[in-house]
Amino acid sequence: MDSIKLLQRLVRIPSPNPPGDTRAVADFVAERMRAIGCIVRQPAPAAKPAARNTIAILGEGAPRIMLHAHIDTVPVAPVEAQNWSVDPYAGIVRDSALYGKGSVDDKAILASMMLAMADAARQKSLKGSLILVAAAEEETGGQLGTKWLADKGHLPLCEFIIVGEQTGNKVATAHKGVLRATVRTAGVAVHATNPDRGVNAIVAMGKIIQALQRYHQDLSRVLHPVVGVPTCNIGVIAGGSTANAVPDACAIQLDRRMIPGESPQDVVKELGAVVAAVDLAPATATLGNFVYSSWFDSALDGDYAATFMDCVRAELAESPGPIGYMPGSDAKHLVDIARGDMIIFGPGSYEAAHAADEHVKLADYASSTNILKAFLRRALYAAEAEA
Numbered sequence: 001m002d003s004i005k006l007l008q009r010l011v012r013i014p015s016p017n018p019p020g021d022t023r024a025v026a027d028f029v030a031e032r033m034r035a036i037g038c039i040v041r042q043p044a045p046a047a048k049p050a051a052r053n054t055i056a057i058l059g060e061g062a063p064r065i066m067l068h069a070h071i072d073t074v075p076v077a078p079v080e081a082q083n084w085s086v087d088p089y090a091g092i093v094r095d096s097a098l099y100g101k102g103s104v105d106d107k108a109i110l111a112s113m114m115l116a117m118a119d120a121a122r123q124k125s126l127k128g129s130l131i132l133v134a135a136a137e138e139e140t141g142g143q144l145g146t147k148w149l150a151d152k153g154h155l156p157l158c159e160f161i162i163v164g165e166q167t168g169n170k171v172a173t174a175h176k177g178v179l180r181a182t183v184r185t186a187g188v189a190v191h192a193t194n195p196d197r198g199v200n201a202i203v204a205m206g207k208i209i210q211a212l213q214r215y216h217q218d219l220s221r222v223l224h225p226v227v228g229v230p231t232c233n234i235g236v237i238a239g240g241s242t243a244n245a246v247p248d249a250c251a252i253q254l255d256r257r258m259i260p261g262e263s264p265q266d267v268v269k270e271l272g273a274v275v276a277a278v279d280l281a282p283a284t285a286t287l288g289n290f291v292y293s294s295w296f297d298s299a300l301d302g303d304y305a306a307t308f309m310d311c312v313r314a315e316l317a318e319s320p321g322p323i324g325y326m327p328g329s330d331a332k333h334l335v336d337i338a339r340g341d342m343i344i345f346g347p348g349s350y351e352a353a354h355a356a357d358e359h360v361k362l363a364d365y366a367s368s369t370n371i372l373k374a375f376l377r378r379a380l381y382a383a384e385a386e387a
């Protein structure tokens, strides 16, 4: 399998989400994995049959190592489309980089994993099993993708899991969780000729915003070694309808990033206490619309993790990490599947993903493949490598 052609083929099969139809790309992965001798299954949720996943297994029994990458991409947004200098689905190679929607997020590491599977299939005496998961629905949160696969028993418990995302080929061992919430204030609407007769919900919200900003600053006293500090951002505000009336309603939306160890229930209580402590009377405030996704954190103390770090160090000639991965990933849905360490790993930067002229440097893509192959040879074929 020529590595550049393989990645071009993957980029040339569009899989934007929404709508999240991954059937064609899942089938391509399945066909390639069957050809190298894998047992392949392609589960899809009844709630969204087009969100097809591919699970390819080589060998059997323990130890089990999982290679996981998502096969959906973000769509090309209308504004973004004007800024592409190449066709986003052509897989063009220019200046030692391969361009295309999904090239770095997440098809390069998917291709590296497929190449590593093929290399593994050529070895003799595989000890245990190697599982490639090409997952749908990551870009919309994974509820009908990896979370569904895990909940429905489609994924075996694994001794080591590598989740493919953009870490500059370093080893990421944690990411933050997110809790979103809405705060609403209620007042009394009157004509603006005499505002003091009413109760201004926007003015009340102003006090809450000040309190939340102080809360955000206080949060920075807690530091996690790889993902940094928890934060609270006010991202949306809406209130009032005309300048000549006192508004009776205002709402803000919050994004509260949680570091490993923080529970969403505790964070909801903290936010409630912050809002309750603000003197708003006679206006009132409520907090609700909670939506959250978990953080993930791996101790990185097992033998597989040590071996993987060695392989990264040898290839990069610089510190392999551990680092934090700033966006979320499907790793949060695999916590109950992991019997040992789980890491996030892949070429490029997440800053280049989700943008015009998304690309992956061919050298970085080659390094990812080299690291995965070296790791699997040492992890699953130790005796043979020594012979």
Ligand SMILES: [Zn+2]
Residues within 6 Å of the ligand: 070, 105, 106, 138, 165, 166
């Ligand atoms: Zn991704």
